[in-house]
Amino acid sequence: MTDHDFYSQFKMDMTQAQELGFNPYYIEICSGLDDPIIINGKEYINLASNNYLGLATDSRVKQAMHDSIDRFGASMCGTPIASGYVELYRTLCEKLSQFSGLEDTIIFPSGYQANYSLFPVILGKDDLVIVDHYAHASLIQGIKSIGCKIKPFKHNDLDHLTQVLQRSKDYKKIIVVTESVFSTEGSIAPLDGIVEICSRYGAVPVVDDSHGIGVLGKTGRGILEEKKLKNFPGIYTASLGKALAGSGGMIAGKKGFIEFLKYSCSGLIYSTALPPAALAGLLKVLEIMKSDHEEILKRMWDYKHRISDALEESGFILSNGKAPITSVIGGSLENTVKIAKALFNNGILSTPFVPPSVPPNGGKVRLIAGANLKEETVSRIIKIIKNELKKECLD
Amino acid sequence: MNFEEKIISIIKNNTEGKNKDVTISTDIRKDLGIDSFDSLMVITALEDEFSIYIPDTDFEGINTVSDIIRLLLEKYPDLGEKSYD
Numbered sequence: 001m002t003d004h005d006f007y008s009q010f011k012m013d014m015t016q017a018q019e020l021g022f023n024p025y026y027i028e029i030c031s032g033l034d035d036p037i038i039i040n041g042k043e044y045i046n047l048a049s050n051n052y053l054g055l056a057t058d059s060r061v062k063q064a065m066h067d068s069i070d071r072f073g074a075s076m077c078g079t080p081i082a083s084g085y086v087e088l089y090r091t092l093c094e095k096l097s098q099f100s101g102l103e104d105t106i107i108f109p110s111g112y113q114a115n116y117s118l119f120p121v122i123l124g125k126d127d128l129v130i131v132d133h134y135a136h137a138s139l140i141q142g143i144k145s146i147g148c149k150i151k152p153f154k155h156n157d158l159d160h161l162t163q164v165l166q167r168s169k170d171y172k173k174i175i176v177v178t179e180s181v182f183s184t185e186g187s188i189a190p191l192d193g194i195v196e197i198c199s200r201y202g203a204v205p206v207v208d209d210s211h212g213i214g215v216l217g218k219t220g221r222g223i224l225e226e227k228k229l230k231n232f233p234g235i236y237t238a239s240l241g242k243a244l245a246g247s248g249g250m251i252a253g254k255k256g257f258i259e260f261l262k263y264s265c266s267g268l269i270y271s272t273a274l275p276p277a278a279l280a281g282l283l284k285v286l287e288i289m290k291s292d293h294e295e296i297l298k299r300m301w302d303y304k305h306r307i308s309d310a311l312e313e314s315g316f317i318l319s320n321g322k323a324p325i326t327s328v329i330g331g332s333l334e335n336t337v338k339i340a341k342a343l344f345n346n347g348i349l350s351t352p353f354v355p356p357s358v359p360p361n362g363g364k365v366r367l368i369a370g371a372n373l374k375e376e377t378v379s380r381i382i383k384i385i386k387n388e389l390k391k392e393c394l395d
Numbered sequence: 396m397n398f399e400e401k402i403i404s405i406i407k408n409n410t411e412g413k414n415k416d417v418t419i420s421t422d423i424r425k426d427l428g429i430d431s432f433d434s435l436m437v438i439t440a441l442e443d444e445f446s447i448y449i450p451d452t453d454f455e456g457i458n459t460v461s462d463i464i465r466l467l468l469e470k471y472p473d474l475g476e477k478s479y480d
Contacts, residue, residue: 133432133433133436140432149451150435150451151435151439152432152433152435152436152439154409154436163443164439164443167442167443355428356428356430359428359433360427360428
């Protein structure tokens with residue numbers, strides 16, 4: 001096979017994007033996540049990032065990161081098990097444990113890696129994983145890599161979960177996996193019910209709180225606070241790159257179990273640890289949340305409700321999610337891209353989800369309004385929705 | 396209902412095909428958009444309904460509803476002789 005023959009197999013077909021006159025992916029942003037952001041020299045309102053709390057460009061977070069570079073440099077050039085275990089790493093593990101209300105924590109280079117690394121070390125071929133049908137690709141792929149039996153349960157359906165558990169005998173271990181917030185529609189898992197059902201059938205719950213940490217609960221501590229779950233008996237994972245405005249992923253749970261993972265997860269042992277600046281930024285975000293959570297969360301929820309109300313009043317159909325995500329139902333690929341394109345042409349960046357990320361004709365456009373948006377920006381968004389967007393997409 | 400109708404009803408109830416016209420010639424991937432993970436929903440439902448075991452790999456060559464019917468009848472011929480609620 002010639003080089004040409006080899007590489008000609010791997011060509012991305014971009015005709016659909018060309019026909020639709022808009023490619024919503026890999027849009028180059030030339031600023032931080034400020035209000036506004038800059039794309040191609042033009043100002044845009046950012047409703048596409050997971051910057052729920054608006055802390056990605058907070059001056060206190062940036063200063064903490066600068067200071068850590070002065071003290072520790074750019075990188076520890078090692079995995080956490082070796083020279084990557086910088087003092088900040090240990091402190092952040094402790095603070096994240098306190099924040100989530102769990103005994104111990106380890107930090108991975110990404111949320112994807114945390115999820116992908118977890119399952120192969122805790123499950124074998126004779127075990128069963130029961131997983132919410134809408135669970136994230138990183139969870140599914142991590143589970144699939146084991147070769148054990150997988151049974152999906154209908155999205156957030158506790159009766160179906162119970163049925164599946166009742167009919168699942170003869171497995172060594174049973175794990176029930178869900179997300180706290182399902183990010184395309186903003187629905188929240190009934191985790192209290194899942195935990196109760198798991199305890200009845202001897203299964204261990206695993207929750208991915210990537211879109212819940214920092215956001216859900218009275219003080220933003222995530223799904224366990226939201227559902228008032230004390231002494232969570234399961235395994236907790238989360239991305240640190242969404243509301244907490246950093247990077248990396250965490251797994252938290254029982255102390256002895258986390259100690260086991262520290263020496264067992266290949267995604268941790270063989271990956272260079274997060275740089276000190278990333279750890280310092282996350283520590284500062286946790287500190288800010290401790291003092292300012294009330295004001296930040298109030299603004300975040302207020303923006304979500306006002307934008308959702310404006311869309312519904314204009315005739316758009318929204319997913320019935322309770323998280324601070326506004327998800328506009330686009331349906332067909334063409335219509336979903338049309339809404340995202342209309343938003344973009346009116347200066348708003350959004351996140352469209354089209355198949356295969358969602359089922360056929362299940363297209364959605366996700367809007368997340370960060371708490372850093374200015375009051376006048378939100379008023380402008382509402383004006384655009386009620387006028388230009390309605391006219392271009394519904395009339 | 397007969398076996399074929401039961402299979403169609405299970406597929407409709409466990410996929411996004413709920414509001415679609417599903418027949419034995421429906422292609423579950425092209426017409427219903429079922430990917431490999433979605434097919435596990437169907438496998439789990441079939442296993443539960445008929446108290447059988449289906450290895451996930453058996454579904455790899457499956458395209459249409461009639462392929463599923465044929466697969467199950469090859470392994471469990473008795474299923475085709477019963478009537479279902």
